[in-house]
Amino acid sequence: MAREFTRVGVVGLGTMGAGIVEVFARNGIDVVAVEISAAALERGRATLTGSTDRAVAKGKLAEADRDALLSRVDFQVGLGALHSVDLVIEAVPEHLDLKQRIFAELDRVCKPEAILATNTSSLSVTEISVATTRPNQVIGIHFFNPAPIMKLVEVVRTVVTSADVVADVEALCTRLGKVDVTINDRAGFIANALLFGYLNHAVSLFEARYASREDIDAAMKLGCGLPMGPLALMDLIGLDTAYEILDTMYRRGGRDRRHAPVPLIKQMVTAGLLGRKSGRGFYTYERPGSPKVVPDEQTPVATKSSLADGARAIAKVGIVGSGTMATGIIEVFAKAGYEVISVTRGAEKSAKVCEAVKTSLNKGVVRGKLSETDRDAALGRVTWSATLDHLADVDLVVEAVVEELSVKKALFASLDEICKPGVVLATTTSSLPVIDVAMATQRPADVIGLHFFNPAPIMPLVEIVRTIRTSAETAATARAVCAVLGKTGVVCGDRSGFIVNALLFPYLNDAVKMLEASYSTADDIDHAMKLGCGYPMGPFELLDVVGLDVALAIQRELYLELREPGFAPAPLLEHLVTAGYLGRKSGRGFRDHTHL
């Protein structure tokens, strides 16, 4: 018969423990909440009441339910209070020796049939279990932060965990309204194994001053639809906890350099900058524990006039190309009030692009997002041409031709001859070095990358790529133009993948490697990232949308430029591409789309 869990214990009421207490108490289960000292206990109690009060204020919890919830929690100092519970979840700091000591003590204190669970993110559940005389009743129950909100629980079984213990814990997760994935004991399990390489990489970009914290976070939120950027997420997780997780994953997970904690993390931990819980991490918060970011010395100052920081006035814009990106970009500029000259390689192509822009604008009218007058005005601002000579007096050129360096270089050399001095020359390349294009001209200081995302009229992000020769004025102009377009422009250096692709594709590649290693299924991995981390799509869903060939090409570029062994494309990805399984566009990728 399945176990009844009427009373559970939670050890450690920090970031995770306090949330886990709330999850149980909300679902009618009595909780003994244990801390190491009276002061820590009060902190834990305050976290719980703060969270439930916020839920009441937001109308998500009735006052009476909050009171009932809190009345189910018995706050105690010391493990002795756990003698009568059916299950204990430990959520103390991520140190093996501490956890082993606690489990040895729990083994002495708790009744023989009690299940002992750890919320560890990266340590070996097996190593923790052998500190007890009942390793078959030890299991990992890995909640996600914030525990009351995130739906996923990773249930981690060791080689000795009893099958009935696993089944009972799975049933408990369902009772708590969670979705569980059950997996074996491997460093980082599913979600953290895929998440922490990415977080560490984001910190390294910040440490190298490749982009600002705001820009790195905005890029991942707006470019990938993530609920928060990587640096804000590090603050939420806690830098001390993140450090320990990375360190353990590095040691347990095959010494992948990408998990070696970036030195800045250690420095911040030493300086007491632990993230939200201490009131300051990558960002500064209103007070310790508060989710509200307040300005500090790194907060960008909004300049009143964009011309103040040297931006040049832009009225007339040339857009070269006739593909998807060029078409979208023409629409974006025309709608924002710029005079646009579209240059393609022939009248036929121009007619096609013109049709596509009209169709898209008409859709806007049908959806009520654009008036007919505004549509006509936007179209009226575009001149269609097939000769570059018409770009002699534009203020900005945006190049969106085929992704081939020789073609782009030849085009920039021509623009250099044709355009007036002081023009900003921008490329929309997503993978080529902008400096190569810049050096095809005699005016590299005026050349910059403007990496729009597809579909350009919808995606709110533009990566502004500065080369080592780009002038401050050119960058300021690009920023000002993005603001007029209603886009968020993030400034980054001229490195393969810029911000978004550099952070996104290695994670996707890691997911493929995890699947290849048969650690989990594509469905469970997709679930884990959506329900544990709030991603809009799981990695395999996304790969099928992006195209496996595109993903492989980007991953190869990253690997070639950075020579990071961990970036080597997953052999399974290469095989699928060779086999013609390219994702939705070919009907099959990781999933078969022909029947969907």
Ligand SMILES: NC(=O)c1ccc[n+]([C@@H]2O[C@H](COP(=O)([O-])OP(=O)(O)OC[C@H]3O[C@@H](n4cnc5c(N)ncnc54)[C@H](O)[C@@H]3O)[C@@H](O)[C@H]2O)c1
């Ligand atoms: N932070 C996250 O996002 C996250 C997510 C999932 C899992 N985890 C895991 O959860 C565990 C806890 O992490 P956290 O971020 O909540 O840490 P935390 O530092 O916020 O909280 C740990 C708490 O444990 C208490 N504690 C320390 N020694 C104790 C003892 N002997 N007895 C009782 N309480 C004791 C501390 O006082 C503190 O309140 C770790 O294993 C971590 O890897 C963390």
